[in-house]
Amino acid sequence: MRQFLFRLQLGVIIVSGFITIISLIYDVRSVSIQLVGHEIQWQWWALVGFIVFAGFMTWMVIRLWQDPAHIEIRKDYLKQHLEAVKDLIEQWKSDIHTPNVSRIGPEFSKVPVPSEDNPLFNSLRKHLPNQNMWRNYESWKAATKKYADSCKQLRTKIRESWTIDEVKIERYFEQPIMRLLAKQDKKLRYKLWVASGHNLSELEYQVLAVNDTDVLKNPNVTTFLPPLQDEQCSEETLPREYQKIADRFLQSDAAKELMGLYEKGLELETTMQDSLQSMLLASEHSKHTCEYCQRLV
Ligand SMILES: [Zn+2]
Numbered sequence: 001m002r003q004f005l006f007r008l009q010l011g012v013i014i015v016s017g018f019i020t021i022i023s024l025i026y027d028v029r030s031v032s033i034q035l036v037g038h039e040i041q042w043q044w045w046a047l048v049g050f051i052v053f054a055g056f057m058t059w060m061v062i063r064l065w066q067d068p069a070h071i072e073i074r075k076d077y078l079k080q081h082l083e084a085v086k087d088l089i090e091q092w093k094s095d096i097h098t099p100n101v102s103r104i105g106p107e108f109s110k111v112p113v114p115s116e117d118n119p120l121f122n123s124l125r126k127h128l129p130n131q132n133m134w135r136n137y138e139s140w141k142a143a144t145k146k147y148a149d150s151c152k153q154l155r156t157k158i159r160e161s162w163t164i165d166e167v168k169i170e171r172y173f174e175q176p177i178m179r180l181l182a183k184q185d186k187k188l189r190y191k192l193w194v195a196s197g198h199n200l201s202e203l204e205y206q207v208l209a210v211n212d213t214d215v216l217k218n219p220n221v222t223t224f225l226p227p228l229q230d231e232q233c234s235e236e237t238l239p240r241e242y243q244k245i246a247d248r249f250l251q252s253d254a255a256k257e258l259m260g261l262y263e264k265g266l267e268l269e270t271t272m273q274d275s276l277q278s279m280l281l282a283s284e285h286s287k288h289t290c291e292y293c294q295r296l297v
Contacts, residue, residue: 190233
């Protein structure tokens with residue numbers, strides 16, 4: 001607001017100066033064309049009237065600005081604004097979360113950061129002017145994007161590894177392997193169903209679930225014999241083939257590389273979380289102001 005008053009005063013001076021020059025030019029020209037004296041005086045009176053009016057308006061604005069009631073209102077607005085900024089920083093802090101490998105499905109494109117959609121988010125750069133922190137944030141976003149792409153590629157490779165054409169893979173075929181990679185499960189537990197009237201040599205009449213997720217299924221088969229579980233079926237074709245794929249991928253360089261990218265994302269996430277936490281504790285956001293704050297102080 002102080003800037004506004006300064007600009008207003010500057011505006012009055014410039015406009016007054018401009019009108020003076022125009023009037024003087026008009027004055028000289030008027031003389032040259034021999035206009036009568038009272039017309040020249042009228043121009044000067046208009047100029048004086050304008051300056052008085054502008055000065056009065058400036059004085060009124062300054063009075064209103066210094067009015068105690070108005071000062072209190074501005075303080076309240078500022079307090080609410082700073083609280084909203086603090087809430088946004090806290091939400092942002094919780095948004096910065098690198099998802100586990102089992103959370104990244106085919107539809108995953110990037111880590112959602114809903115706080116970025118908040119209209120106040122742009123003003124955070126003014127409230128938290130620590131450039132190093134902003135660079136870390138961009139690094140975290142780039143690292144998690146690379147990690148998510150790598151994760152999706154690994155999922156595709158796992159799905160493409162299934163070679164028994166007569167048994168179709170399910171939507172979440174690779175999920176039990178990803179959960180094992182994420183250390184959310186310790187081992188693969190199998191459950192195998194065989195359709196009524198068929199036997200274990202007829203693969204297309206079987207359904208396999210791993211850790212309670214259907215991975216192989218024939219949608220046309222609806223009635224089954226009681227399922228075989230774990231040791232009862234682990235040597236059968238479908239569980240055995242699935243286990244082979246899991247073993248191969250869990251030991252692969254691609255899986256190690258993926259976990260390396262995940263660790264990198266976590267590292268940057270921790271750095272960001274620590275920075276934001278220490279800034280919140282030190283109320284850094286209150287020390288630096290945005291354009292909105294500047295209009296209130
Ligand atoms: Zn602000």
